[in-house]
Amino acid sequence: MFVLPRLIRRERASARMAVLAPIIAIAAAVTVNLILYLVMGKNPGAVFHAMLLEPFMSWASFSEVLLKTGPLLLIAQGLAIGFRAKVFNIGAEGQFILGAIFASAIPVWFPQATGGWIWPAMLILGAIGGALWAVIPAFWRVRLNANEILVTLMMSLIAAQVLNYLLLGPWKDPKGFNFPQSVMFQYDAMVPILIPGTRVNVSLLIALVSAILAWVFMQKSFRGYQFLVGGLAPRAAAYAGFSEARAIWLSLLIGGFAAGLAGAAEVAGPIGQLQRSISTGYGYAAIIVAYLGGLHPIGIVASSLLMAVLYIGxxxxxxxxxxxxxxxxxxxxxxxxxxxxxxxFVRYRLDIGHDAKGGTP
Amino acid sequence: MNGIEFILANMLAAATPFLLAALGELVVERSGVLNLGIEGIMALGAVIAFIIVYHGGSHAVAFLGAGFAGACLSLIFGVLALGFRANQVAVGLAIGILGQGLSALIGNSYEALTVTGLSKITLPGLSSIPVIGGLFTQDAIVWLSLVATLAVWGMFRFTRLGLVIRAVGENPKAAHAIGYPVIALRYGAILFGGAMAGLAGAYAATVYTPLWADGMIAGRGWIALALVVFGTWMTGRVFFGALLFGAVSLGGLAAQAQAVPLNSQLLSSLPYIVTIVVLGIISSNRRLLKINGVASLGEPYER
Structure with a gap:
């Protein structure tokens, strides 16, 4: 009799599969999508070349990949900390937008201001804005028991409307031919360039530092350990006296802070003004980046680079x-x-050809 | 037509996308599975139905196509969540992103086009009552979605199938021990939920606002998910929740028509703000959620 393959739980998680899984996923996704392009009547070879090879073929395009890596890396590091504690903040898109709005307040209200303090102040303000947008979901979850997935998502939809309101109303550039965008920011409101001759700015450095901080927090600190236990075995965590409320607050605030910082760096960097298209879905793409990196700070560095290649490609x-x-x-x-x-297959192995009672057919 | 008449006449139609999607998700969650991909499945159903109607197909064919497409996408969810025992939250998000991407890709050359909606059926006598007459002048899908509400309610209330689905959601191990096919039932529920979300999308894009635009579902799938919580997993309450959201999405329009100065961004945000507020109020009643909630919701089932 034909027997379906069964999943058998491994005695210990397979480290080899943990490394192989993203590689298998990339190979499968490339194959299936190339077939899709063929069905759509496009030349799959040309798409493959443009999408996955060209970003690496010149310094100019690879520097653009690095530019995109910054926000994705930063947001995903923040999200992964929460995901590991089973706090599902899927509203990074809104926290990113609020970060961009808060950061823009300085150059919009003080367009003549000069000085080296402006861009650092914008980044700090942006991070605070993102964290503030995460306060409501955190309060709702801790005090009102409301599902943070739904609340963070709703907050993102509201954030998009807040952005629209500002760009169509009070913050619209009076000399902007009625386009929904703010004034162009002054020179001192722009983050410094990191690699001369490219658009890569210090936000990439900030993102890399955040990866190291996340690694120290998750792998080396006791608080990070409490988060992990809280995610894997909530009951055990409660017995051990680890506060669930604190994990929820910290997860959401860190996530909002990182996303807000990324939003601020975007308006103070490659975009240089507040406009509708400040985020091209970074907040949602970062969810994929976080998972694809195995929710591990080092893995996320690699997966954010891959996602940036996909954007540029x-x-x-x-x-x-x-x-x-x-x-x-x-x-x-x-x-x-x-x-x-x-x-x-990190946690399970396939058992082929044995029936349910464990004997061979 | 004054504000009250306007809301009464259009409330059911505005509620129908919420209602159809939430009814489907209600059955899925009752069986112990959480499918967060509703928004993407609705978007796919919407674009499929729109294209069929645009090329001269009937609404009946369009709804069938959308339901089928929704079931197909939810089957991928089912294979991952049940077959691969993957984290249901992550799989739901993945299916949502995939569905929204697919709908944008398929609808790429149909952006901002329009079709003709469905004509309304008047009930002789009832439809001509002053003020509330509009309530009885609805299109066929609205009437059918009311029938679907009754059917889901009756299934949980009176039938063995409803009882078994609830048993599987409460305690899958025990349900399996008694001899119920846990996985097969969950697949069935997931396919039903996907088809209903597809129909909800079809209604949104070919009847309620007969046009296609990327992102036109605008969070209605997520609100449908919230509705299941508002309704504390009870069909009747989910129905009234959907009506409330139908009214909320119209209330702003009615106020604007009465020349109440309302900012249009605030208006668009109103359903989201109401969702957050109501979610807070309902969820803070932990006892209510515990009594009516589904014990094994979101937990992968392992024999």
């Missing part, structure tokens, strides 16, 4: 291979789907 493919920009979102979604399937 997607833009290339749109120009050179006539690929709709939505194809990148399909690629991102399918990547997470394949990763979640592959990561099952």
């Amino acid at each position: 997607g833009d290339n493919a749109m120009v050179s291979a006539d690929l709709p920009v939505a194809a990148v979102r399909v690629f991102q979604g399918s990547l997470l789907v394949f990763y979640l399937a592959a990561t099952t």
Whole structure:
């Protein structure tokens, strides 16, 4: 009789599979999406070249990849800390927008201001803005027992409307031909360039430092250990006296802080003004980045680089291979789907050809 | 037409996308599974139905196509959540992102196009009553969604199937020990939920606002998820929650029509703000959630 393969729990998690899972997921996603492009009548070879090779082929395009890596890395590090504690903040998009808005307040209200204090003040203000936007979901979860997934998502939808309101109303550039955008920021409101000749700025450095901080926090500190236990075995954590409320507050505030900082660095960096398209879905892409990196600070460095390649490569493919920009979102979604399937085999192995009672057929 | 009449006449139609999606998710969650991908599944259903109607297909074919597409996408969710025992929150998010991406890709060349909606059916006598007459002048899908509400309510209230689904959601190990096919039932619930979300999207894009635009579901899938919590997993309460949100999304429009100065961004945010407030009020009653909640919700089942 034909017997379906069964999943058998491994005695210990497979470290080899943990490393292999994202690689398998990438291979599967590339294969399936190239077939999709073929079905759409595009040349899969040209898309593959534009999307996955071209970003590495010149310093100019690779520096753009590094530029995109910054916000993705920063947001994903913040989210992963919460995800490991089973606090699902999926509203990084809104926290990013609030960070951008808070940071923009300085150059919008003081367009003539000069001095080296402006951009650091903007980053700090942005991070505070992002964290403030996460206060409501944290309070709702801790005090009112409300699901943080739904509240953070709703907060993101509201944030987009707040942005619209500012850009169509009080913060609209009076000389901007009625476009929904703020004034262009002054020179001192821009973060310094890190690599001369490119647009890569110090926010990449901040993101890398955040990765190290996240690593120290999660792997080396007792608080990080409490978070892990709280996520894996909430009951044991409660018996040990680890506060669930504190884990929820910290997870959401750290997530909001990091996303807000990323939003601030975006308006004070490559964009240089507040406008509608400040985020091209970074907040949602960062969820994929966090999972694909195995929720591990070092893994996330690699996965944020990959996601940045997809963004830049997607833009290339749109120009050179006539690929709709939505194809990148399909690629991102399918990547997470394949990763979640592959990561099952970290904890389980396949048992083929044995029936349920354990005997051979 | 004054504000009250306007809301009464359009409330059911505005509520229908919420209602259809929430009814589906109610059955899924009752079986112990949490599918967070509703928003993406609705978007896919919306674009499929829109394209069918745009190319001259009937609404019946469009709704069938959307329901089928929704079931297909939810099958991927089912395989990962049940077959691969993956984290249901993560899989739901992945399916949501995938569905929204697919809908944008498929609908790329249909952006901002429109189709003709469905005509309304008047009930002789009832539809001509002053003030509340509009309530009885609805399109066929609204009437069918009311039938679906009754059917889901009746299934949980009176049938063995409803009882078994609840048993599987409460305690899958015990349900398996008695001999119920836990996994098969959960697959069934997931496919039903996906099909209903597809229909909800189809209604949004071909009847309620007969147009296609990327992102047009605008959080309605997420509100449907919240509705299941508002309704504390009870069909009747989910129905009234959907009506409330139908009214909320119209209330702003009615106020604007009465020349009440309301900021349009505040208006768009109103359903989201109401969701957050109501979610806080209902959830803070921990006893209510504990009594009516589904014990094994979101837990992967292992024999």
